Structure formats: structure tokens, C-alpha cells
Amino acid sequence: MDNRVYVIGRDSAPQYLRLEAGEALAMTLVFLPGTGGRYCLEVDLCGPGASLDLAGLYLCPADGQLDLRVLVRHAVGGCTSRQLFKGIVGGTASASFDGLIYVAPDAQKTEAYQENHALLLSETARAESRPQLEIYADDVQCSHGATTGYLNPDELFYLRSRGIPEDEARQLQMQAFLAPVARRLDEALAEEVYASLP
Amino acid sequence: MDDLIKDLSSQEYKEGFVTDVAQEYVPKGLNEEIIRLISAKKQEPDWLLEFRLGAFRRWQRMTPPYWGHVKLPRIDFQDIIYWAAPKRAEDRPDEIDPALMETFDKLGIPLREREVLAGVKPKGEVAVDAVFDSVSVTTTFRKTLAEKGIIFCSFSEAVREHPDLVRKYLASVVPVGDNFYAALNSAVFSDGSFCYIPKGVKCPMDLSSYFRINASGTGQFERTLIVADEGSSVSYMEGCTAPMRDENQLHAAVVEIIVEKDADVKYSTVQNWYPGDAQGRGGILNLVTKRGICKGAGSHLSWTQVETGSAVTWKYPSTILKGDYSSSEFYSVAMTNNYQQADTGTKMIHLGRGTRSRVVSKGISAGHSENSYRGLVQMGPAAEGARNYSQCDSLLIGSACGAHTFPVIRSRNPRAIVEHEATTSKISEDQLFYCTQRGIAPEDAVALIVGGYAREVLSRLPMEFAVEAQKLLSVSLEGAVG
Numbered sequence: 105m106d107n108r109v110y111v112i113g114r115d116s117a118p119q120y121l122r123l124e125a126g127e128a129l130a131m132t133l134v135f136l137p138g139t140g141g142r143y144c145l146e147v148d149l150c151g152p153g154a155s156l157d158l159a160g161l162y163l164c165p166a167d168g169q170l171d172l173r174v175l176v177r178h179a180v181g182g183c184t185s186r187q188l189f190k191g192i193v194g195g196t197a198s199a200s201f202d203g204l205i206y207v208a209p210d211a212q213k214t215e216a217y218q219e220n221h222a223l224l225l226s227e228t229a230r231a232e233s234r235p236q237l238e239i240y241a242d243d244v245q246c247s248h249g250a251t252t253g254y255l256n257p258d259e260l261f262y263l264r265s266r267g268i269p270e271d272e273a274r275q276l277q278m279q280a281f282l283a284p285v286a287r288r289l290d291e292a293l294a295e296e297v298y299a300s301l302p
Numbered sequence: 303m304d305d306l307i308k309d310l311s312s313q314e315y316k317e318g319f320v321t322d323v324a325q326e327y328v329p330k331g332l333n334e335e336i337i338r339l340i341s342a343k344k345q346e347p348d349w350l351l352e353f354r355l356g357a358f359r360r361w362q363r364m365t366p367p368y369w370g371h372v373k374l375p376r377i378d379f380q381d382i383i384y385w386a387a388p389k390r391a392e393d394r395p396d397e398i399d400p401a402l403m404e405t406f407d408k409l410g411i412p413l414r415e416r417e418v419l420a421g422v423k424p425k426g427e428v429a430v431d432a433v434f435d436s437v438s439v440t441t442t443f444r445k446t447l448a449e450k451g452i453i454f455c456s457f458s459e460a461v462r463e464h465p466d467l468v469r470k471y472l473a474s475v476v477p478v479g480d481n482f483y484a485a486l487n488s489a490v491f492s493d494g495s496f497c498y499i500p501k502g503v504k505c506p507m508d509l510s511s512y513f514r515i516n517a518s519g520t521g522q523f524e525r526t527l528i529v530a531d532e533g534s535s536v537s538y539m540e541g542c543t544a545p546m547r548d549e550n551q552l553h554a555a556v557v558e559i560i561v562e563k564d565a566d567v568k569y570s571t572v573q574n575w576y577p578g579d580a581q582g583r584g585g586i587l588n589l590v591t592k593r594g595i596c597k598g599a600g601s602h603l604s605w606t607q608v609e610t611g612s613a614v615t616w617k618y619p620s621t622i623l624k625g626d627y628s629s630s631e632f633y634s635v636a637m638t639n640n641y642q643q644a645d646t647g648t649k650m651i652h653l654g655r656g657t658r659s660r661v662v663s664k665g666i667s668a669g670h671s672e673n674s675y676r677g678l679v680q681m682g683p684a685a686e687g688a689r690n691y692s693q694c695d696s697l698l699i700g701s702a703c704g705a706h707t708f709p710v711i712r713s714r715n716p717r718a719i720v721e722h723e724a725t726t727s728k729i730s731e732d733q734l735f736y737c738t739q740r741g742i743a744p745e746d747a748v749a750l751i752v753g754g755y756a757r758e759v760l761s762r763l764p765m766e767f768a769v770e771a772q773k774l775l776s777v778s779l780e781g782a783v784g
Contacts, residue, residue: 114518146771149451160615179434209701209702210701212701224715224716224718225716226715226716227683227715227716229714229716230712230713230714231712231713232710232712232713233663233710233722234708234709234711235707235709235711235713235722235724236706236707236708236709237696237706237707237724237726238704238706239696239698239704239706239726240702240703240704240730241528241698241701242698242699242701242728243701243728244698244727244728245725245726245727246725246726246727247709247723247724247725247726248707248722248723248724249721249722249723249724250709250711250719250720250722250723251720251721251722252681252711252713252720253718253719253720253721254716254717254718254719291589
């Protein structure tokens, strides 16, 4: 399956998508440092068997505000959607993620998953997440998860005790955190993402 | 199976009877005169009247909140009787009206203090404050409690006998203008329970308030204030029922809990207001503000709720974790059937360092009901090393109901951890088949599975309540299997 990668602000990214029966789409959104404002994405799964595999990473290491809104609507049954978002927020930046999974009445056999993980790097950074489920059918499997946390000091200690300088160790930690999404990018873009980490 | 459903959905709400007692009312409607009248009837001091009037003036400028995932019928606030009391209960007579006694007996609430046999302590002793419409009719075990310095009485009595305490803590957790319904409650609140546990005292028995709406056309606006001073601990329970009626009745309560340093409060609710009939007619509109503050270091507040009643539930028991290393828990089972709607959850506001909270919410929706979890977890800039873990599961029974999750997570501290997860599922055919194949009737199998699903929460309830809650769940569920 093709994986379409969009760097927001550089590529023209879709804001509305409609998947018909049997269509499969894999998509990755990248928000590089300096991308501010609001980005909204709406996906309708309109035919049975449609599947969506959506991933995103947002990097707000310094300042600015990013507001990310994703709505995935399961209009008919038998569709699958997966979402995985990872974000790093530092400096005075604030990032918010608002994700809604909507399952219409009678959209049975729906599978929908959503995850959003954010790392906070500084005292003045803010992260907000609103993962939401709105479900009107019973034979479904839906879940969402959201975490906010920080770089684990034990991991950092482990790396440093093996002679890796602190800055580099931190980089490694952040790369590992982003890896599940970053591995969907081509090498050049992944390099760019890693290079932009604080 | 269809017959089974029909058969069981006609199950009656067994607390739906009306007690025939002589009652007195204030006139219908709401204005400053009514508030003065309520205040005069209760012989309140001036400061409390001023408090009520201030709240009323604020309320007039407020609009009802619309963000809940519920469809509320239009409430005409001028069409409600704001105060109703059984006539003979005036000034707390020594003898309780036998009709009231019978009512509470029927509901299984012991208003007589059981006699203590020589040296044998009766098991499961509970002190009860029983509120009938707008007044508290009796509070049991007061003497036993007073020996330890514990104050447990009706709110009106507390205003008369402990005005300093009431004045100090009233509206300190839920400010008058907090929200539309809290403001309304502050203006017209009738009665409720007041409880003060002095420094270092462990309350020897569970305290309990029991709320009963009886009169027609009235609303109930109770106010509960619990103060646990340094190092004390108490377990508090709350129960409620109402008669079956075609009209919607409003219940807008405020509960405030203050937990000082190292104190421990456990607040349990089994909410069983009349949920309306199978077509969604009538039922209680349960619009409640409950909030506690963990004021001192190391304090702990635990909320446990089982919500099975009410046509509409709008309720978010919340904790402000202000003291360093304080902790709070929220365990909830919300069950909706027929046309019930529930929008419930919690707010955990972490201010102090090292504060911890845990949220476990289990929603069960059946019939045409709507069941939502709505929550907020907030980490303030000073909440160093704070942690939260939330888990919200929904169980759907039948294809016409809805289950929703609307959490908000806000973090402003780089050394705080917040984790949230939610799942939605149904009772699978496999599970049912496994049970029925072993000779367990489908109804029992569902009760078994739901019991297992809700166990984590039910196991937190005090003994007497846990049994009742388990029964309630299976009764509310009956007729839901399809």
C-alpha cells in the first residue's frame, strides 16, 4: 500500500477525504518546527471494507501554537481506521490535538483505533489532547489512547553511563519516541525531522 | 428472546411508590420573595439570606450550559415548587411520622438505631441522615458520633449550631457562580447533610445520607458539606430514590468536600432516581455539581459512583489536588437503559507536586440510551512529578444505543505524566455462547459478564452498597439482552 507523505506548509495536503468500498489509504502528516496555526482533516469512510492508516508527527520545539483536528467518520460498517500521532513540544510552544472517531448508527463491524502521544520538554510548553469517541453501533471495536509525558531520566542515565554525551542521548530518546511514525518517511525527510530536534 | 425482552422490560421500578403525608409547600415559582420565604421558614441568619440572594442575582444573569451530550427537556424554572416539607417534621420532632418511618423502612434504610446487645456490636453500623423532599427528617447515631467530636447533622441544624464552620467552608470549593445549576442551588438549597470530622479522628462507622423526592411538582436542591480535618478519615455514602411520575423533576444538588492534611475521605454514591418509563416519559433530571479539594499535603479523596437511575444525569465529581502528594480516585459505573441519558465523568486538577489520580469509568448502555464519559485531567505548572491514569470502557448492549468518550488532557508541566485509554466493545456472541452452553440462562450470563466488567468499581463500594449496586445493575439490565 502506498504511503502518502505530506509536510504541512510545504505540500498541499488534503483537508477532506472520502474512501469508497474497498479503498485503502495510508497517509503520514509531518509538522516541522515553525508550522503554526490550525490544520483540520476530515475522513469519511463511505464504503464497506475501506481502510485508513493515518499517522502524524508534530514538532514544536521552540514557540508558536499548533492546533490539530482530525475527524474520522465511519458512515458504514466493515471499515477499519488506525491513527497514530506523536508530538514533541518545547520552549514556549503549545500544541493541541483534537481527534474524534464517529461511528454512525448501524456501522457494525467497525474497527477504529487512535493514539496520541506528546512529550513536553520545557516548563513553559503546553500540550492538550482531546481524543474523543462517539459511537452509535454496538458491534464495534474502538479504542483510543493518549499520553503526555517527558523524557525518562532513567533511560538518559543508562545512555550516559555508557559514554554517550547528554545531548546525543536526548536526541536518541526523542528519535526512539518518534520512530513508529518516522519510519514511514523517506530517508531525506526523516533526516530533516531528526535534524530539527532540539 | 424477544418475549424475554418484553417480559422483563416491563419490570417496575420498585422504589416508585408515593408516600401520603401532609406536606406544606411554598408557592410555585422563583423570585426574591420565595427565597426570603424559604430562608424565613428555616429561620436562617442574615448572612445566609444574603448569600442566597447574591446567588439568585447571579443566577438570573447566567444561561444553562449546552455542551453536554444530552437532550434536556426545557425546564421552566417558574413552574417548580422550591420547598416542600412533611408538616409534622417541623423542628425535628422527637417522634418521626410513622408514614415516613415506613417509607424509609420500605427503602431498606434503617432510621431506628439498632440496639447494641451486651458487648456485641451489630455488623455494618451506619449513621443515616434522611432527607425527605426539602427537609432532613432524622439523623441517627448522633450521640455515638458526638462522643468522638464528630458533627453529623442536617445542613439547617449546622447553620444554627455551627455557623462558624458552615460560614468558613460554604461555597469554598464550588463557588456560587461556578455554573448555572450550582448558582440555582446556592439560591434555593433546602437541606442536606453536614459533616465535620475533627483532627485525628477516624470515624467509627460509615456515614450516609439518603435522599427521597416524594412531592409532585417539586425540585430537590440539597447541599452537602463534608469537612475532614487533619489526619481524620471517614467513609460517606449517598443514596436516592423518587416516585414514578410522568413529569420530569429537577434535582440540582451541590456537594462540597474539604480534605485537610493527611485526611482521607471516601465518598460513595448509588444513584437510583426514577429513570422514566420504557418510552422515556418522566424521570428525574439529575444535574449535580460535586467537587472536593485535597487541601493539605498527603490528603486523599476517593469517589465511587454507581449511576443507574435518572432520565438525564449530568454530573462530574471532581477533585482539586492542591496539597503536595495528595491523591484522588474516581471509580464509576454508569448504566443507562431505555431512553436514559448520562453525561458523567470527572475532573482531576493537579496543582501540588507529586499528586496522583486514577480514573476508572465503566459505561454500560442498552436500549435507546446515550452514555458519555466526559473528563478533564489538568497538570498545573507546579505539579512536578504528578501522575494520572485514566481508563474508560464502554459496553454497548443492542444496536440503538450510543456510547461516547470526551476526555480532555492538559499538561503544563514537563515532569508530569498523563495516560488515558478508552475502549468500546459489546458482549460478544462467544462469551454468551460459552455461558449458555454451560446451562446458564442468557439473562444470568449477561449479568455475570456485566458484573465482571464492573467489578473493579463495585469492589470499591462499602459492603452494604456493593450488594445493592450489584442488584441494581442486574435489574436495570433486565430486558436489555437482544
